Amino acid sequence: MEEREFKSKLRSEMTDFSFTTLKKKQISNQLKVSLIRQETKTVNSLHARIISFWHGTTEIPIYLGVAALVVLFLCAGIIVNTFAVDKTDARIMLQESVANQQIEGGDTL
Amino acid sequence: MSLATKPLIKDVTSLEESLALVHRLQNGDQEAVNDLVALYADRMLRTATLILNDYHLAEDVVQEVLIDAITHIRQFRGDASLYSWIYTILVRRCRKQGKRRYRNLLDVKSNEKLNQLPDDTPDVLEQYILKAEHHSVRKAISKLSLAHREVITLFYYEELPLERISIIANITLGTVKSRLHRARLKLKKLLSKECG
Numbered sequence: 001m002e003e004r005e006f007k008s009k010l011r012s013e014m015t016d017f018s019f020t021t022l023k024k025k026q027i028s029n030q031l032k033v034s035l036i037r038q039e040t041k042t043v044n045s046l047h048a049r050i051i052s053f054w055h056g057t058t059e060i061p062i063y064l065g066v067a068a069l070v071v072l073f074l075c076a077g078i079i080v081n082t083f084a085v086d087k088t089d090a091r092i093m094l095q096e097s098v099a100n101q102q103i104e105g106g107d108t109l
Numbered sequence: 110m111s112l113a114t115k116p117l118i119k120d121v122t123s124l125e126e127s128l129a130l131v132h133r134l135q136n137g138d139q140e141a142v143n144d145l146v147a148l149y150a151d152r153m154l155r156t157a158t159l160i161l162n163d164y165h166l167a168e169d170v171v172q173e174v175l176i177d178a179i180t181h182i183r184q185f186r187g188d189a190s191l192y193s194w195i196y197t198i199l200v201r202r203c204r205k206q207g208k209r210r211y212r213n214l215l216d217v218k219s220n221e222k223l224n225q226l227p228d229d230t231p232d233v234l235e236q237y238i239l240k241a242e243h244h245s246v247r248k249a250i251s252k253l254s255l256a257h258r259e260v261i262t263l264f265y266y267e268e269l270p271l272e273r274i275s276i277i278a279n280i281t282l283g284t285v286k287s288r289l290h291r292a293r294l295k296l297k298k299l300l301s302k303e304c305g
Binding site: 003006007009010011013014017018019023024027028030031032034035036038039 | 143167183
């Protein structure tokens, strides 16, 4: 038997073997479940990695730590706002103080 | 187009297409799963049936291999084509299943006190498994040993070059050549017997 003939015969004999449409659908569904599970696992593993890193380096619970950081940022914002200088206010105050000084100076002369 | 003039079986997708499919799978595209099954399932089933000599076992193996591929799809870096990657898993899984089944059959035989196996045990095994074979070429292939069936399937059915068979089957090029040579000689004998 020629090589080419052998290959052709083998291929034609093997065409009998195939999955049924139902079986293919079942496999697809199974694979989709695996794919979703895999995605969830990846997300979970990232979350788990962050938690383990946090607990490996500090004894403060992660949620308490996050809350403390939020409070810290809020406080920092308030402090910055309190000490922030408004340019218009500063100009008026400066002008007033200069005018006062001039009046006081005029009185002495 | 007649079978004799049909082009050789090659990768079902180009490298770009296969990488695009991998990318979609890695991004969790559910439609890509349908494409994967449509592209590879039947072809893998035929290859596994030839190697394992058992359609039902081949069905299970293909299913397992596809699940395995999906589970590890994020680890696929695109060094080879998706086809090569999946077929490497398939061939290894077939080898494992084939050996396991061979051991199980030997256990059954010894339990039944029929363990008077001659030196060429693989042939006896194939005779034991395949009684209802009708197809001449496949029947002849089924009488080869697992290692020989593996290379014959990859060379003649998948029409892969020797270098690629060596990668997929994880054996040296020399081993592929020698196995193929021996398998061919055996096959020639078997086919001449078949054809009378």
